[in-house]
Amino acid sequence: ETGVTQTPRHLVMGMTNKKSLKCEQHLGHNAMYWYKQSAKKPLELMFVYSLEERVENNSVPSRFSPECPNSSHLFLHLHTLQPEDSALYLCASSQATSGADEQFFGPGTRLTVL
Amino acid sequence: GQNIDQPTEMTATEGAIVQINCTYQTSGFNGLFWYQQHAGEAPTFLSYNVLDGLEEKGRFSSFLSRSKGYSYLLLKELQMKDSASYLCAVRDSNYQLIWGAGTKLIIKP
Numbered sequence: 058e059t060g061v062t063q064t065p066r067h068l069v070m071g072m073t074n075k076k077s078l079k080c081e082q083h084l085g086h087n088a089m090y091w092y093k094q095s096a097k098k099p100l101e102l103m104f105v106y107s108l109e110e111r112v113e114n115n116s117v118p119s120r121f122s123p124e125c126p127n128s129s130h131l132f133l134h135l136h137t138l139q140p141e142d143s144a145l146y147l148c149a150s151s152q153a154t155s156g157a158d159e160q161f162f163g164p165g166t167r168l169t170v171l
Numbered sequence: 172g173q174n175i176d177q178p179t180e181m182t183a184t185e186g187a188i189v190q191i192n193c194t195y196q197t198s199g200f201n202g203l204f205w206y207q208q209h210a211g212e213a214p215t216f217l218s219y220n221v222l223d224g225l226e227e228k229g230r231f232s233s234f235l236s237r238s239k240g241y242s243y244l245l246l247k248e249l250q251m252k253d254s255a256s257y258l259c260a261v262r263d264s265n266y267q268l269i270w271g272a273g274t275k276l277i278i279k280p
Contacts, residue, residue, distance in 0.1 A: 061213075099175065100214075100258070100270040113267065147213065155266040157202060157221065162213035 059083055061163035063148050069169045070138065078133040078166050080148030086161070088154045089131040091123060094145040094165070106131060107154050138170045173197045175271035177259050182277045183249055191244045191257050191274045199264020205233050205244045206258040208273065214258055217244070246276075254278045 061082045070076050082089060091103040105113035106125040120142075122134040131148055145167050149160040176194045183189040195203070202221040206214040220226055220235035220242060232245040244257055256273040263269055 097179070097272055099272045100260075102268065102270075155201070155262070157219050159204065159216040159219065160268070162215070164213050 061148060061150055061161050063146075063163035063166050065166055066164065067167045067169075069171065070135070071171050072138060072140075074138075075134070075136040077135065078146055078148075078168075080131040080133075080163055082129055082131075082148075082150035082161070082163075084150055084161060086150040086152050087128060088151045088158075089125060089128075090149040090151075090160065091131065091133050092147040092149065094147055100147070104133075105154060112154065135168075138168075140170050143168055143170045173263060173269045175259055175261060175269055177257075177271040177274045179272070180275045180277065182279060183246075185249055185251060185278055185280050187249050188245065188247050189249060189276065191246070191259075191276065193242045193244070193259035193271060195240050195242075195259070195261045195269070195271075197240075197261050197263045197269055200237060201262040201264065201266055203233075203235055203242050203262075204260045204268070205242075206260065207255050208258060209255045217257075249278050251278050251280070 064079045088107045090105050093101040103117045104123040109125050120137050124132040145165045147165045148163040151158040151160045174196045205217040208214040218233040225234045230247045235242045256275045258273045259271040260268045
């Protein structure tokens, strides 16, 4: 595997379900991100981890819970979601969180909440 | 508040040149990025500008004017595969990336 991978690619869940999204980066980067992408809206930054510590939490509802067990893996745990949470969830990584460091994105998980 | 403005959609002809504009109002500035995103795929990095002027990379060029809060992405010799969304993002004083909603570029034969 190369780059940033995400599983599953598609997920349909009911509002009472609990599920987790997984992201893995094979680039040796120190920072990882979760974004939400909704149609015709800017990317919304949800969480940032740098060296496995959370450094950013943009007022995300508690029904989204991130976990970063090591610098290569990032999870997003989902529970009691709402239909408006349906979106593309993108994971990204970068060498650092500042300067010219570009972010490398995974293919995303298309989430549908029924 | 912080804001990035881009046109929602643009149409251009294969072989032609197109310029996609981006204006921003952010708390501080620590660089501007352009990304390309094909439908159903991940965004991929195109360019980075932190100083005023033009950065050229093959068929793609990106320009920045910090005093005007303005950037553009110039695509030359357009190909059908350039049909995609183009995202502008600015790193603010807290080094957080602020994203525009993207410009959907449609290339016609």
